[in-house]
Amino acid sequence: MERNLDIRLLRTFVMVSETGTVSRAADRLARTQAAVSMQLQRLELDLNAKLLLRSPKGVTLTDAGETFLAYARKTIALGEDMRRQLEGRKLSGRVRLGMVEDLAVTRLPSVIADFRRRHPSVEIELTSSNSADLAKILYDERADIVVADPARCTVTPSSYLSRQLIWCASRMMELEDGADLPLIIFEGSCAWQDKMLSVLAEKGIKWYSGCRVSSFAALISGLRAGLGVGLLLPEGLPSDCHNLQGQFNLPTAPIAEFGVYVSRNPPLLVQELAAFLRAGF
Missing domain, CATH: 3.40.190.10 (Periplasmic binding protein-like II)
Structure with missing residues (x-):
């Protein structure tokens, strides 16, 4: 017999997928890590699908998880919209x-x-x-x-x-394995950049400044011109650039x-x- 999915499980799954770790999601949801883990297990059991891959560094979505995330967000939004309409707001x-x-x-x-x-x-x-x-x-x-x-x-x-951010570069840009990595550097303070340089240092990847920018528009221009590698939200990836995740020994991109x-x-x-x-x- 099929069961309807509990909206609370959907909210937990969305929070874990967005934060990247069970512990951080538990803090945001004001629950214990054990309770969050049990909810995730129950959801995967209900769906008979593996949604998350777990590692010491956190969680990543499987293909099924990526698909389900979109439906979970829509379901939550529709439920909130229905409540507003019924209440006449x-x-x-x-x-x-x-x-x-x-x-x-x-x-x-x-x-x-x-x-x-x-x-x-x-x-x-x-x-x-x-x-x-x-x-x-x-x-x-x-x-x-x-x-x-x-x-x-x-x-x-x-x-x-x-x-989740992604590493990206122009499709015309040629990179060699083991060579120093040209980066597009944002002038001024930038939390994304601080995380980017930190994960590269942990991985022992050497880099140099391929281009310096002061705005998002300039960042996109630098990427498309092939001046260096940068970090973007997936939605911001230009059609003439590509996701470099898993290439050139790059570590997992940080979360914004x-x-x-x-x-x-x-x-x-x-x-x-x-x-x-x-x-x-």
Whole structure:
């Protein structure tokens, strides 16, 4: 006899897949690691499929896990949307949203488009900047929601978003095994870059600066021109570049973490968009 999937299991699976480790997911969910592990085992048993590969460094998704993750996110979002509709919460008004450029030009457009389809009376004012500037406009009450690097903000976020990064380079770029790796280096502070250099050092991979950039647009240009290897969110990978994971002895790319920050005493509209962003990402 087939059983319906428990929504709590879906939420746990999504959190583990986004954070990359059972321990970190357990902290975010305020549960024990043992409880999270048991939920994952139950989910795989219910589906009769292996969703995660476990290692001392964390977990990675299998092909079945990648497929199921998309369905899990949609199911969670639909359930939340149904609850809003049944409760008669018709949203309207304006939300000032600030977001780091990497997300604003990759994953955000489809998420916001989906939100606007469900709530056409909502007006969204979007600002894209670096994390330090976003933290300032939130503090100055010039933004209602900010998604930024937690390492560059002084307050605790209301929630987190975690995304797996990928190594990438131009398809025209020729790299030799064992040769020093040309990197695209971001000028200024960047948590992604700090993690990138750390994992390369752990692996003993030598590198040099192939290109220095100061914006996401410049990073994309440097990649496409074949000036070096960089880190991107999967959604931001240009068609003339490719994922280098598993090649040239590269270690697993780090995970990017973003904090979702909301204004003090947020109205319902702000709370709903913040929740929608968490589900959509």
